[in-house]
Amino acid sequence: MNNKYELIYEGKAKKVFSYDESDKVLIEFKDDATAFNALKKAKFEGKGKLNCLISAKIFEFLIQKNIPTHFLELKNENTMVAQKIKVIPLEIVLRNTAYGSLCKQTTIESGTVLAKPLIDFYLKNDDLNDPLITKDRIELMNIISLEDLDFIVDLTLKINEFLKSFFKKIKLQLVDFKLEFGYDLKNNIVLGDEISPDNCRLWDLNQNSDTIVSLDKDRFRNDLGGLIEAYSEINRRINNSM
Ligand code: TMP
Ligand code: ASP
Numbered sequence: 001m002n003n004k005y006e007l008i009y010e011g012k013a014k015k016v017f018s019y020d021e022s023d024k025v026l027i028e029f030k031d032d033a034t035a036f037n038a039l040k041k042a043k044f045e046g047k048g049k050l051n052c053l054i055s056a057k058i059f060e061f062l063i064q065k066n067i068p069t070h071f072l073e074l075k076n077e078n079t080m081v082a083q084k085i086k087v088i089p090l091e092i093v094l095r096n097t098a099y100g101s102l103c104k105q106t107t108i109e110s111g112t113v114l115a116k117p118l119i120d121f122y123l124k125n126d127d128l129n130d131p132l133i134t135k136d137r138i139e140l141m142n143i144i145s146l147e148d149l150d151f152i153v154d155l156t157l158k159i160n161e162f163l164k165s166f167f168k169k170i171k172l173q174l175v176d177f178k179l180e181f182g183y184d185l186k187n188n189i190v191l192g193d194e195i196s197p198d199n200c201r202l203w204d205l206n207q208n209s210d211t212i213v214s215l216d217k218d219r220f221r222n223d224l225g226g227l228i229e230a231y232s233e234i235n236r237r238i239n240n241s242m
Helices: 047-064 101-105 135-140 146-169 227-240
Strands: 007-010 014-018 024-029 032-035 040-043 071-076 079-083 090-097 113-123 172-179 181-183 189-191 200-204
Touching: 024 047, 047 071, 047 079, 047 146, 047 227, 090 146, 113 135, 113 146, 135 146, 146 172, 146 189
Parallel strands: none
Antiparallel strands: 007 014, 014 024, 024 079, 032 040, 071 079, 090 113, 090 172, 172 200, 181 189
């Protein structure tokens, strides 16, 4: 990034920089991939660009549906301009189909379609390994008010409905996803972070067999190979659908 912008924060997959206006930031998407709280690390050339382009398209779609997000515009292929927000240290995971940690921690079988979406909260804290957290613990820790948490849950359910139909149109099953929210300068809650195959599980519906074909970061988590091919395919389907 042009060194006139100051690095404010570096995460595992993105860097955040100051921008010309103090109420905006630049978010640069990196090629790094991590899994299991960075126990597993790799670099995939082109991943940053693909996630940035995919996220931008999805944010634009959600904004059209009146979902408040931090996204403003693309700066270049791997950088977006976003509103400066105060990130709420919670990861909100919504699951439509049982997979991943839900099946490791419960007796629910992998692939079970859930009767209604399940929302799990995780504390965003690398030192503690992002533990699963309850509503009562969120209240106890004063992370956000229960009123704001209810607002986030409602917004997440709405986002799920929009995203499910968005992905279904391009023949992808939205299994689960993780969202992060923050407060903008007017103290409104807005959707932050990214929406990409790094934080969504997407299964290919263009398959005749019953085998699951993951077009998301499970290709890296589970050593399946072909991560860039999968992300490129998602980007291609999104562009072809517009
Ligand atoms: P999980 O089954 O491992 O709990 O993951 C649920 C969803 O959340 C899946 O779409 C991947 C996403 N996720 C993240 O985006 N970041 C994370 O740190 C974790 C653990 C999951
Ligand atoms: N985001 C997590 C990590 O950085 C893990 C994951 O997405 O599975 O390790």
